[in-house]
Amino acid sequence: MGSGGGFTGFSTTYYLLDNGQLFGRRSRDTTFTLIAKQTAANTKRVFKTVESNCKIKTTHFDNPGNTYRFVQWQKGKQAYKVTWGIPEKTVPANYQKFYDSFMTMIPASLRLK
Numbered sequence: 440m441g442s443g444g445g446f447t448g449f450s451t452t453y454y455l456l457d458n459g460q461l462f463g464r465r466s467r468d469t470t471f472t473l474i475a476k477q478t479a480a481n482t483k484r485v486f487k488t489v490e491s492n493c494k495i496k497t498t499h500f501d502n503p504g505n506t507y508r509f510v511q512w513q514k515g516k517q518a519y520k521v522t523w524g525i526p527e528k529t530v531p532a533n534y535q536k537f538y539d540s541f542m543t544m545i546p547a548s549l550r551l552k
Contacts, residue, residue: 440541444506444524451551453541455485461544463551474549485541486512493533495519502528508538 443450443466454462459477464470477485489495495512500521503509507524523530542550 440508440510440538442506442508444503453545455482455541457482457486463545463549465551472551474545477544481544485544488533488537488540493521493531493537495521498531498534500528500531500534508535510534510537510541 441450441452448466450466452464452466453474454464454471455477456462459479459482461474461477462471463474464472489510489512493510495510496517496519498519498521500523502525503522504524504526507522509520509522511518511520513519521531521534523534
C-alpha cells in the first residue's frame with residue numbers, strides 16, 4: 440500500500456510479506472528498506488482484513504487524483520489494486536480505515552519521506 444502524486448509525482452509504497460517482514464520503497468529509490476517485522480498474528484490479521492473486509496479481489500476502483508492513496512494485494516500472478524484520491528469520488532467502504540490502520544504499524548520515525 441502507499442501514496443503518491445502531487446508536484447513531484449513521487450510515490451511511497453509499503454510491502455508486507457506473508458512472513459511478516461515490512462519493507463518500504465520510494466519511487467526514486469533503487470532498493471527496498473526493511474522497516475520492521477510484524478508478528479504472525481498481526482500479519483494474518485492484515486491479510487484477512489484486506490481480503491475479507493475490503494474485498495479487494497472484487498472491488499474495482501481506480502480514481503487517483505493529483506495526490507492518491509492505494510492498497511494492493513498480490514500473490515503469484517494474481518494482483519488487485521484499489522486507488523483513490525479524487526475528492527468527488529467516495530472511496531469504497533473500509534479502505535481508508537484499512538489504510539490508516541496499516542500506517543499505525545509503521546512508527547512515524549520509520550516512515551519514508
